[in-house]
Amino acid sequence: xxxxxxxxxxxxxxxxxxxxxxxxxxxxxxxxxx
Amino acid sequence: xxxxxxxxxxxxxxxxxxxxxxxxxxxxxxxxxxxxxxxxxxxxxxxxxxxxxxxxxxxxxxxxxxxxxxxxxxxxxxxxxxxxxxxxxxxxxxxxxxxxxxxxxxxxxxxxxxxxxxxxxxxxxxxxxxxxxxxxxxxxxxxxxxxxxxxxxxxxxxxxxxxxxxxxxxxxxxxxxxxxxxxxxxxxxxxxxxxxxxxxxxxxxxxxxxxxxxxxxxxxxxxxxxxxxxxxxxxx
Numbered sequence: 001x002x003x004x005x006x007x008x009x010x011x012x013x014x015x016x017x018x019x020x021x022x023x024x025x026x027x028x029x030x031x032x033x034x
Numbered sequence: 035x036x037x038x039x040x041x042x043x044x045x046x047x048x049x050x051x052x053x054x055x056x057x058x059x060x061x062x063x064x065x066x067x068x069x070x071x072x073x074x075x076x077x078x079x080x081x082x083x084x085x086x087x088x089x090x091x092x093x094x095x096x097x098x099x100x101x102x103x104x105x106x107x108x109x110x111x112x113x114x115x116x117x118x119x120x121x122x123x124x125x126x127x128x129x130x131x132x133x134x135x136x137x138x139x140x141x142x143x144x145x146x147x148x149x150x151x152x153x154x155x156x157x158x159x160x161x162x163x164x165x166x167x168x169x170x171x172x173x174x175x176x177x178x179x180x181x182x183x184x185x186x187x188x189x190x191x192x193x194x195x196x197x198x199x200x201x202x203x204x205x206x207x208x209x210x211x212x213x214x215x216x217x218x219x220x221x222x223x224x225x226x227x228x229x230x231x232x233x234x235x236x237x238x239x240x241x242x243x244x245x246x247x248x249x250x251x252x253x254x255x256x257x258x259x260x261x262x263x264x265x266x267x268x269x270x
Contacts, residue, residue, distance in 0.1 A: 002077050005084035005148040012087035012144045013068060016094070016137050020064065020246070023133045024057055027253050031050045034043075034260040 040267050046260035053253025060246035067239040075235040087145040089235050092220075093243035094137035095163075099201050101131025101247060102170060106198020109191035121187035122262065124194050125177060126254035128170050130247060135167045150214060158211035162204045169197050 071089040078085035105124045112120040142160070143153040154160065173193045180186040203210070208217045220226045226233050 002079055002082035003148065005082040008144050008148050009072075009083040009086050012084075012090055012141045013072070015140050015144065016090045017068075019133065019137050019140070020061065023130075023250070024054075024061065027057070027250065027257070028054060030257055031047075031054060031253065034047065034050070034257060034264065 040263055043260055043263040043267065046256050046263050048256075050253050050256030050260060053249050053251070053256055056249030056252060057246060058249075060242055060249045063242035063245055064239075067235070067242045070238055071235050075231055076229070078232075081149055084145055084148045087141050089239045091138060091141040091145060092236060093240045094134045094141065096240055097243045097247045098131050098134040098138050098166075099204065100244070101127045101134060101251070102166060102197045103201050105131065105170070105173075105194040106196075106201070109194030109198075112187060112191050113195075118183070118187065118262070119259075121191065122258040123251070123255055124191065125174075126251045126258055128173050128194065129254055130250045132167065132170050132174065133250070134243075134247070135163075135170070139164065139167060155214055157213040157215060158207040159204065159213050159215035162200060162207055166197060166200050166204060169193065169200070173197070 067089065071086050075086065075089070077083060104127045108120045108124040108127065111117070112124065146155075147153050173190055176193060177186055177190050180189060205218075205221070207213060208215055219228050220233070220236065228236065
């Protein structure tokens with residue numbers, strides 16, 4: 001039986017998604033200004 | 035929408051829009067890679083579900099090292115050719131590389147805590163990677179601090195080349211030093227040491243992240259070109 005490490009997996013996927021979306025959003029905002 | 039007067043500004047804006055479009059497609063590919071990793075890839079027996087962080091951490095590390103390598107190459111070419119576009123590309127790649135480094139340096143400890151029992155350890159791979167991250171944060175800070183475009187490009191090109199020198203040490207650090215970090219499972223002389231289902235998911239994720247790198251750098255480079263066109267328009 002594998003160890004219960006699902007919480008860490010969820011944290012990893014959530015953190016990655018948030019970082020990517022925040023950066024794409026910042027580029028999007030900068031693109032609207034130029 | 036009104037057509038810009040300056041053709042260079044118009045081309046830069048079009049390039050930015052193209053980059054954002056590629057990034058949107060890449061985000062869909064990223065979502066598909068997440069679905070593949072979470073729903074259709076076997077759970078590793080000893081590590082459990084935390085092992086699936088591997089499908090984010092490795093592609094992020096690949097993109098960060100790719101980005102920083104291209105900064106170094108573009109910087110060296112800038113010092114040789116003095117083409118300002120190379121400097122602007124280096125700036126774009128450095129910023130995107132720092133973003134991928136943040137993904138790498140946050141997913142790594144999240145995986146390490148249940149597997150190693152600690153969030154962080156000062157071994158060679160982790161420490162060198164952290165140095166590389168700080169070096170490129172310094173690179174961006176330097177660019178923000180120097181206002182003369184020629185000086186900014188020259189100073190930051192030297193720093194960018196220093197970063198490129200670190201990249202092979204980081205990749206080889208798991209062979210050169212005693213380290214806790216796992217050894218490469220794909221980028222090594224022998225065949226990949228992963229079951230096919232895991233290798234397939236990793237390759238899909240690497241492709242999605244690489245496409246995202248291309249889209250983000252294109253958009254960021256377009257922004258830099260647009261800013262330069264506006265500054266030269268203001269000065270005229």
